[in-house]
Amino acid sequence: MIRRPAAPDDLGAVHAIYMHAEVVPYLGIDPVPLDGFRPVFDALLATGSFFVAPLDGSVRGFYRVTRHAGRARHAAALETLAIAPAAKGSGFARAMIEEALDCMRAEGILRVELMVEADNPRGIAFYRKLGFEQEGVLMRAYKRASDRDYVDEILMAKWLGT
Ligand SMILES: CC(C)(COP(=O)(O)OP(=O)(O)OC[C@H]1O[C@@H](n2cnc3c(N)ncnc32)[C@H](O)[C@@H]1OP(=O)(O)O)[C@@H](O)C(=O)NCCC(=O)NCCS
Structure with missing residues (x-):
């Protein structure tokens, strides 16, 4: 098992x-120092579905899985995902995401959705490699404080069923 639930440490x-x-x-928020990040991290911990992926004793990646409710219970969103730049490529x-997909499948999740910024070609290529397909575009849904313009979000999804 690569992942474990994130802990306060x-x-x-x-x-x-x-x-x-x-x-x-x-990712979801503009740069902040450690103190400013604490409430964001606490909210991620509180979900109970924010995972870290350690390698050789250090955290090298993380992601969050948010399962939908009711008639969309078979679907989940993959969010807040990144790998340490030292482990990139x-x-x-x-491996981290293939394990995540296996765990989701084992929990009965059949549809996995995510959003990736239109100006993140590496992220888009990565998700395509893992079998995600583009379903739509959310126009101007994202904006960095450092940018003048709004960025489109690409909605991608993967079906885990047969
Ligand atoms: C997106 C991210 C997780 C990808 O990690 P990575 O270390 O490049 O991925 P891996 O080395 O595991 O590569 C997995 C596959 O994607 C492919 N891939 C990765 N980048 C690619 C690129 N730019 N073009 C084509 N294929 C690419 C790899 O070739 C590999 O395929 P293979 O196993 O068939 O060789 C990482 O770049 C990251 O954390 N980026 C910053 C945060 C981010 O963008 N998060 C996503 C927000 S939605």
Whole structure:
């Protein structure tokens, strides 16, 4: 098993990856110091479905799974996903997400959705490699404080059933 549920002690490691210059442009919030990140991290912990992926004793990646409710219970969103830049291109991200998909399948999840920014070609290529397909575009749904323009979000999904 690569993953484990995130714990309070993971705050520093998750913050370091999240705020890395190659990562933070593609996640949910603008750069903040550790103290400003604490409430965001606490909210992730409170979901009970925020996972970290350690390698050789250090956290190298993380992601969150949010299962929908009611008649959409067979679907889940994959969010807040990143790999430490030092582990980029090593296949670790692929292994981390393939395990996540196996765990979701085992829990009865059949549909996995995610959103990736239109200006994140590496992320889009990564998800395509893992079998996600584009379903739509959310126009101007994302904006970094450092940018003048709004960015489109690409909605991608993968069906885990037969
Ligand atoms: C997106 C991210 C997780 C991908 O991690 P990674 O380390 O590049 O991925 P891996 O090395 O595990 O590669 C997995 C597969 O994707 C492919 N891939 C990765 N980047 C690619 C690119 N730019 N073009 C084509 N294929 C690519 C790899 O070739 C590999 O395929 P293979 O196993 O058949 O060789 C990582 O770049 C990241 O954390 N980025 C910053 C945060 C981010 O963008 N998160 C997503 C927000 S929606």
